[in-house]
Amino acid sequence: MHALRCLAGNWIQIPIPRASAAGGATRRRLSYVLGIETSCDDTGIAIVDTAGRVRANVLDSQQEFHTRYGGIIPPRAQDLHRARIESAYQRCLAEAQLQPEDLAAIAVTTRPGLPLSLLVGLRFARHLARRLQKPLLPVHHMEAHALQARMEHKEICFPFLCLLASGGHCQLVVVHGPGRLTLLGQTLDDAPGEAFDKIGRRLRLHILPEYRLWNGGRAIEHAARLASDPLAYDFPLPLAQQRNCSFSFAGIKNNSFRAIRRRELSERTPPDGVISNYGDFCAGLLRAVSRHLMHRTQRAIEYCLLPQLRLFGDAPPTLVMSGGVANNDAIYANIAHLAEQYGCRSYRPSKRYCSDNGVMIAWHGVEQLLQDKQGSLRFDYDSIDIQGSAGFAECHEEAVQAAAIKCKWIQPLG
Structure with a gap:
């Protein structure tokens, strides 16, 4: 099943999970969400499916570089994100054994974080979304940390x-x-x-x-x-x-x-x-x-x-x-x-997911889809912007x- 969305005057199809009966049980076709995390000094790209399974997780850390200088240098962090993000994306697709067209949506950290670093992730996400005609899901970085444990512990319920x-x-x-x-x-x-x-x-x-x-x-x-x-x-x-x-x-x-x-x-x-x-x-x-x-x-x-x-x-x-x-x-x-x-x-969360990573961003995207599938899909790419600081509702x-x-x-x- 697909949802129709209008993009630049053209209607395109967005795959969404579809229920089907088999052997008396209800199963859902999985959708895949790409997560992009560049809020600070780690370039994280991951793919998570709507059942909460991690299909790929690539993380390029800048810690060794910044440790030599006693702290994060924002312009250099931005340079390193730019140099690594395309490679991280390609490695992520290869690890997941998926094609770009298989993605249902692209989730990206837009707030809060280092503005220079956030810009790299958002611009790359916009580039992919336009090229693939996929919706964007803007993600609040701290919300993603808060929700991450639900991916691994399904018994955690709101609130x-x-x-x-x-x-x-x-x-x-x-x-x-x-x-x-x-x-x-x-x-x-x-x-x-x-x-x-x-x-x-x-x-x-x-x-x-x-x-x-x-x-x-x-x-x-x-x-x-x-x-x-x-x-x-x-x-x-x-x-x-x-x-x-x-x-x-x-x-x-x-x-x-x-x-x-x-x-x-x-x-x-x-x-x-x-x-x-x-x-x-x-x-x-x-x-x-x-x-x-x-x-x-x-x-x-x-x-x-x-x-x-x-x-x-x-x-x-x-x-x-x-x-x-x-x-x-x-x-x-x-x-x-x-x-x-x-x-x-x-x-x-598991230790590999406690620190910044692309998995938590992709999972936040899944949570958005589970909460409001149609309302969360964003095609107004240029209206989505970064925020260095951000509060809560x-x-x-x-x-x-x-x-x-x-x-x-x-x-x-x-």
């Missing part, structure tokens, strides 16, 4: 609470569907992944051969396992007196810098050296970040469970953690432990603050 923690964001949202997210709280300054990267560089973990090409979060998580005294460092809890769901990692970052400096002075660490008990420091840092994430998420759970709101509706209470920081096993274990205390199910930050929920804090594991 659910999601903790989004990455290198650029930290947010708590209630997810009702694509384009229907309610913000409960967000970071007031640094994101956790950003703080990890800056602290890791200040600690000079990159000097150690095993961490030379790792990002700060991954290096800190590994180094924490080497701790002989995990409680040697204790950091003040941010926003302890604020009864809301906001986050702040600037204080943890600054306290970390001061603690590193004190240790360097006491043991006379050379300029090209690392403090001797860096494992203890990383364990203390990881515990501080876990506590802060747990406390703000705990208040969000209690807000969702308020009898007058019942934000979970009739769905089982569910907490999803997603974004690059969800890769951290120690942090996720604490978030899952918190959820368990409230009878909440907890999930995260609703915001309950003031309502959370007004509720002034006092919590009996759940302590982290260990």
Whole structure:
């Protein structure tokens, strides 16, 4: 079955899933959605079918390049996206063993992200859409992170609470569907992944051969396992007196810098050296970040469970953690432990899908089709544009603050 759409005065056919009976069972012909992700420093191209199976996943990371310069350089990130995106697309088609004409739609990240990087993905998506006469599906990057776990865990139903923690964001949202997210709280300054990267560089973990090409979060998580005294460092809890769901990692970052400096002075660490008990420091840092994430998420759970709101509706209470920081096993274990205390199910995407990737963009496109198949298909290519920053459909930050929920804090594991 096909849907007719008018493009530049011409009617074209768009394949859509069609129900058919066979052996008494109802089956649907699969459609394939291409996902394009270029919001930051990874070029991700993937194809996912409407049953949630990943047919191909290509990811070209720029991490090794940017690590040498201590951070992402937007113009160079754009150059690398331009140089790699066509090749990534061709490799994706080959891996999926599909022809371009087999695609039903093209999903592309349009917001939020680095504008120079977003432009590369959108322009390439427009080029493909025009050439193939396929519809575009604009995707909100953070929404895609929030929805990703549903691809692998079909039992997750709307609405659910999601903790989004990455290198650029930290947010708590209630997810009702694509384009229907309610913000409960967000970071007031640094994101956790950003703080990890800056602290890791200040600690000079990159000097150690095993961490030379790792990002700060991954290096800190590994180094924490080497701790002989995990409680040697204790950091003040941010926003302890604020009864809301906001986050702040600037204080943890600054306290970390001061603690590193004190240790360097006491043991006379050379300029090209690392403090001797860096494992203890990383364990203390990881515990501080876990506590802060747990406390703000705990208040969000209690807000969702308020009898007058019942934000979970009739769905089982569910907490999803997603974004690059969800890769951290120690942090996720604490978030899952918190959820368990409230009878909440907890999930995260597979690690390969926690960080930025094309699969989550393609899956968001599938979710759009499942929610509103005809309304989501866009042929007004030039009307679709990028946004460096973007919010969500609703915001309950003031309502959370007004509720002034006092919590009996759940302590982290260990």
